[in-house]
Amino acid sequence: MTGTAERIGAQPPGDRRASRAHTALGRFGEDAAARWLAERGYVIADRNWRGEAGELDIVAHHAGWWVGVEVKTRSGLAFGDPFESIDRRKLTRLHRLTAAWVRAHAADRRGTPWRVDAVAVLVPRTGGIRFDLLQDVRP
Template sequence: MKAKDALGRRGEDLAAAFLEVAGFRVVARNWRCPLGEIDIVAHHDGTVVVVEVKTRTTDAFGHPFEAITPAKLKRLHLLSAAWVTAHADAGEARRRPPVRVDVIGILCPPGGVPAIQHLRAVS
């Protein structure tokens, strides 16, 4: 596994644990469809939460949140709609749950303590 992939996996593990401690129920990780991939899907207070996780070892090239471009955000909203459509029961097709997109940014310095920040309802 490449170092970048290992860092990404560690970040997603940290993010999932962070969300669970905060009362979220993680229902999927690394869900894929033709539009792309969702890092984490969770339920929180009746809402489907699509979570993008960005992990860096340093902020020398910008904070992890800076990687969320308008194009990436648009794709996340399309992916959230695809998730809901793919997981809707036939009887629930008319009543869709509320959906939001969150971003978790993690600075994970080698040998240091990770710093986790959670932005809710990114639009």
């Protein structure tokens, strides 16, 4: 055996950099979406809330509704529109998570309606940023 060792499941250095860049882009998109939503009257109540079924990117109060918000960020459309990555299974999970957040945190759990919104953030390498919002998205 030579002096080099291989770790099972280890990522090559280039893959780790790509993964970190992907994570940083997602974090940037969530931060930008939270600011953009706040400018539109959403009151941000929670970020990256973890429940048994996963994580809600943003929880906000808007126009009398509690809103679980899924944020999808892309640097281009080569892999499709950001909304295309939100399938029926993910929407079902987001609805469960939002209901769980409301049960755990909302003072008037019975009388407060809730919904799931989705924000697509497009950050092209050429500059600028575009937001698209879908409200009350259902499976």
